[in-house]
Each structure stands twice: as structure tokens, then as C-alpha cells.
Amino acid sequence: MRSFATKPPRQDQPARFWRWLFAFLISFPLSSAVAQKVVATIPSKPGGSASADRPTWLPPDVDEKVPPVEETACSVDVVVQKAAQRVLEFTRNVDRFTATEALTHQSINKHGQGSAPVERKFDYVVSIHEVRQGHLGVTEYRNGGFALNEFPGGIVTNGLPALVLIFHPYYAPSYEMTCEGLARSNDRIAWQVHLRQRTDKPNELKTYQSGIHGASYSVGLKGRAWISADSYQIVRMETDLVMPVPQIQLLAEHTAIEYGAVKFSEGDVNLWLPLSAEVYFAWRGQQVHRRHSFDHYMLFTVDDKQRVNTPPGL
Secondary structure: OOOOOOOOOOOHHHHHHHHHHHHHHOOOOOOOOOEEEEEEEEOOEEEEEEEOOOOOOOOOOOOOOOOOOOOOOOOHHHHHHHHHHHHHHHHOOEEEEEEEEEEEEEEOOOOOOOOOOOEEEEEEEEEEEEEEEEEEEEEEEHHHHOHHHOOOOEEEOHHHHHHHHOOOOHHHHHEEEEEEEEEOOOOOEEEEEEEEEEOOOOOOOOEEEEEOOOOOEEEEEEEEEEOOOOOOEEEEEEEEEOOHHHOEEEEEEEEEEEEEEEEEOOOOEEEEEEEEEEEEEEEEEEEEEEEEEEEEEEEOOOOOOOOOOOOOOO
């Protein structure tokens, strides 16, 4: 993990560095509610009108077919409740965590062909905590918060760590959930759960925003989660939009995230965190495919003591 300071701290000044990093982080206001945002600085492009047809370069919609499952009795209430306990453990254990993020970006042309990959690497910091009763704040920084212009096309994808919060007790009631049975995911036996934003509940997890100070548009999600049958950790999630959003020329979006156990070397902390993500979207005349991968995780509190070091093997 590289320092965000203009000059790196000397090895004999770790306490001063962590105090500086904390002061740097709190200088940015936290979001009032969890939101996965895609922020654009580019203007609208002609010819980007909304369409109900799904682009052929996208993966299949989550509702196109049900992945195979074993016909096993499954109580969705039990599965969701136990998954919620794991998500609560995650939010209690995480004050802030850092990682190295590698991004691969491809633009997709009208024929569905990808451009040459463009690669970026970021120092990535995530802060998660309760900003007020019933609302969690998830704030992300890349390279100290100044990476907007480094994203290809001026479009920033945020919120990947927040997607599991669909199962948090604050947000789970906003989704209709059905347990479809047992499946295999990441070499694990997992409960396969279908989810969909309820029409009578507010959407607080996903927004699109044009420009840093532009209007935000909430979008509903549908998808699936694969929840380990023994530990009830979320091992994979896939989501699509409930419907296109013609007001902002958002035709489609598909996200698939793989999670894995990250064992930290101190503090007896073992967290399930995003390891990789595939993101596809067709928005305002642009068609994009991105792959994010995360490694070299570190976890720390806001005092002068680093609680957990870089886990071995990452």
C-alpha cells in the first residue's frame, strides 16, 4: 500500500502517518446514506436514446434463466437472517480498510467489439460506519481522493463494497427475496437467493450522477446472491437494473462480484471482501466493460495503532 502523502513518511514515524491519514479522510464529508455511484464528467452524446433492447455484448440478464440448483428445502428467512449476521460482523469489524485496486477498461463499439484494454492501478481506501440511526455511510477514496481524471472516459465506478449491504437489516426489507435452492459457486455449496427491489420501498443503494454536483437518479436492482451453506458468507453476487432509466439514457448495467476470505496476520480478523468484479454498462452513448481486482488488503482503526497488517499471500 502506497502512502497518499506528497512525501512518504519515514519508517520511524508510523504514528504521525496514521494520524495524518485519519485527518485527511475526515476532511471529506461522509455520504448520508449508502449509495453506489457512477459519476461522469463527460457531456451527453447524441444518439444515446434509451432502448428496451438489451445489448448483445452484455452477459445474460439475471432473469433470463435460473441457474441450476438442487431441489432442496430452503427457508429464505433463515438464509437471509444468517447472511445478515455476517454482514453485521463485517460492518462492526471494519473501521476502514485499504487495498490495491487494478482496473481494466474496455469501450465496446456498436458491433459489440471491445477496444484495446486500458489499465489503471489505484491506492484504494474505504470507510464504512453508521452516520445516523438506520443509515450507513460508505465512502471511497482512490489515490487520496484525486483519481477522477484518471478513470477512462471520466466515468468513476464506486460502491462495489456496499453491494453486500442489501442483506443488512437496514436495507434487506426493501427487497423481495426468494431462495431458489442449493448451487455451487467458487467451489462452495451455496444457497442461491434471487432478489429484487420492492416498488413500495425506497432505493438507497444505487444511484447514477452526472458530474460531481449534478442531479442523482436512484435505480432499482434485481439479481442473485450465492450464500455459503456452511458459513453464510456471501461468495458471489450478480445484479442488473430492474428497468432502463430513459431520463439519463441508461440502457443497461450488469455487475458480478466475487468475494473471498481475507485472513489478516494480527487481531484474529478474518473478513470476506471483494476480490474481483466485472461491471458492464450502456449509458449516454457509451458502452463499457470494466474488471476490478483487489489485493494487499490492510485494516486499521482511527487511532495511532495499526490493527492489522497486510495479509500473507495477497
